[in-house]
Amino acid sequence: MTEPAEHAAYRAGVRAWYDANATPKRAEDPWAINVHADEAAARRHFEESRAWLGRLHEAGLVGIAWPAEYGGGGGEPWMSRIEREISRDYEEWTGFPGATLAMLGPTLLRHGTEDQKRRVLPELLSGRSTFCQLFSEPGAGSDLASLATRAERDGDEFVVNGQKVWNSAAQHCDRGFILVRTDPDAPKHRGITFLLVDMATPGIEVRPLVQINRSAHFNEVFLQDVRVPVANVVGEIDEGWGPARTVLSNESAFIAGARVPTRTKLTDLAGIGGRLGDPVIRQRLADYHARERVSGWMGEQVQQAVRRGEMPPMDPGLIKLMASENKRRAGDLAVELLGAEAQAGTDPRTRWAQNELMGRYSISIGGGTDEVLRNNIGERSLGLPREPGPDRSTPWRDLPR
Ligand SMILES: Cc1cc2nc3c(=O)[nH]c(=O)nc-3n(C[C@H](O)[C@H](O)[C@H](O)COP(=O)(O)OP(=O)(O)OC[C@H]3O[C@@H](n4cnc5c(N)ncnc54)[C@H](O)[C@@H]3O)c2cc1C
Structure with missing residues (x-):
């Protein structure tokens, strides 16, 4: 199918900009992994991603279809699709700032006040402000609505006390x-408020959590008497579950869409090990190839709906679940193709395979665990009976914790 002339012209312009400003992917080490074992490297990577987002914004290549009055380009969703396709051919990426943009941006567009949209969205799009997600708590992960961090109103401010965890x-x-939690007497899904908070506010303490791979992707965040203006409420007071669900839905869509295809790397590994003629390996490579292509197409459909501000044609959790399953299969196959080398080797190829193997845990937990996504799909998409649990009208204060 030939592309309309307008699309082809836009594609050529975006391609020319990337050629002039970015590094083609083929120059990249094909087995490079994105794990930062020291804090300085992680910080550098974060700032590079933020700066890249800023450059894309200056070039009109971020928020392409978002309203111009909020810092977007006022363009068409097909333009965003073309930009996304082209960007995959280059090394630079928008990293964590791009991820929060994908989660928080549509949430502010849908639930934010006019002032928040005009002030915060341009900062988010340009990387001038970067936002972390402060949702999970030691006692509220999958059951996020049971969260206990308290906020009490004091004039034009809320005073926040509590603890968050796993905050990337x-x-x-x-x-x-x-x-x-702003109303402990309301049922748990009510009485929650969604706030924007400045991380430099007195009373906020961030403690990095170092993982088995020595990187500190997440943190614990402690909040003691943290004052947040009431003007920073997104949506309505006590009705924060709505914007929270918008974030979670966009997070699933983003995580699924951001998965870097690995099918060619797996085929390369099979070739290097002389296994391309092995009928069992060929079956598994073909199976993996099909799964990755199908989930990629499904992810694109969801992303297009998000860009148009429409309801996704399927539960984004479904694609996130597929991405998680694909990661598991890719890790298993990569390690099997390398054999004993996968256990002990330290060369880039082996480290890539080990990273695929270990990466299954983060993708199957972050943004909703596989089990919880299956529950959601069962209830929302298949209409299965709700999971047994406390009555949804029980006040949060009376729930066992
Ligand atoms: C890579 C990564 C990034 C993250 N980033 C952030 C972030 O930026 N901000 C943030 O706030 N949080 C973040 N998280 C936290 C994440 O949202 C939680 O880890 C997740 O929601 C699960 O909560 P939990 O860890 O408390 O596990 P739990 O909820 O305690 O679950 C433990 C186990 O029980 C299972 N389980 C729980 N309930 C059910 C049920 N009803 N039915 C069946 N099985 C169930 C789960 O599937 C899991 O296997 C991140 C996590 C990861 C891995």
Whole structure:
């Protein structure tokens, strides 16, 4: 199918900009992995991603279809699709700031006040402000609505006390979006408020959590008497569950869409090990190839709906679940293709395979665990009976914790 002339002209312009400003992917080490074992490297990577987002924004290549009055390009969703396709051929990427943009941007567009849209969206699009997600707590992960961080009203401010955990990149971000309990007497999904918070506010302490791979992707965030203006409420007071669900839905769509295709790398590994003629390996490579292509197309459909501000044609959790399953299969196959080398080797190829193997845990937990996504799909898409649990009208204060 030939592309309309207008699309082809736009594509040529975007391609020319990338050629002039970015590094083609083929120059990249094909087995490079994105793990930063020291804090300085992680910070550098974060700032490079932020700067790249800023350059894309200056060139009109971020928020292409968002309203111009909020810092977007006022363009068409097909333009965003073309930009996304082209960007995959280059090394530079928008990293964590791009991820929060994908989660928080549509949430502010849908639930934010006019003032928030005019002030915050341009900062988000240009990378001038980066936001971490402050949702999970030690006692509220899958059951996020049971969260206990309290916010009490004091004039034009809320005073926030509590603890968050697993907050990606919170040590690098200047701002955050947080869920707090404002009415403990309401049922748990009510009485939650969604706030924007400045991470430099007195009373916020961020403690990085170092993982088995020595990187500190997440943090614990402690909040003691943190004062947040009431003007920073997104949506309505006590009705923060709506914007929270918009974030979670966009997070699923983003995580699924951001998965870097690995099918060619797996085929390369099979070739290097002389296994391309092995009928069982061929079956598994073909199976993996099909799964990755199908989930990629499904992800694109969801992304297009998000860009148009429409309801996705399927539950984004479905694609996130497929991405998680694909990661598991890719890790298993990569390690099997390398054999014993996968256990002990330290060369870039082996480290890539080990990273695929280990990466299954983060993708199957972050943004909703596989089990919880299956529950959601069962209830929302298949109409299965709700999971047994406390009555949804029980006040949060009376729930067992
Ligand atoms: C890479 C990554 C990035 C993250 N980034 C952030 C972030 O930026 N901000 C943030 O706030 N949080 C973040 N998280 C936290 C994430 O949202 C939680 O880890 C997740 O929601 C699960 O919560 P939990 O860890 O408390 O596990 P739990 O909820 O305690 O679950 C433990 C186990 O029980 C299972 N389980 C729980 N409930 C059910 C059920 N009803 N039915 C069946 N099985 C169930 C789960 O599937 C899981 O296997 C991140 C996590 C990861 C891995």
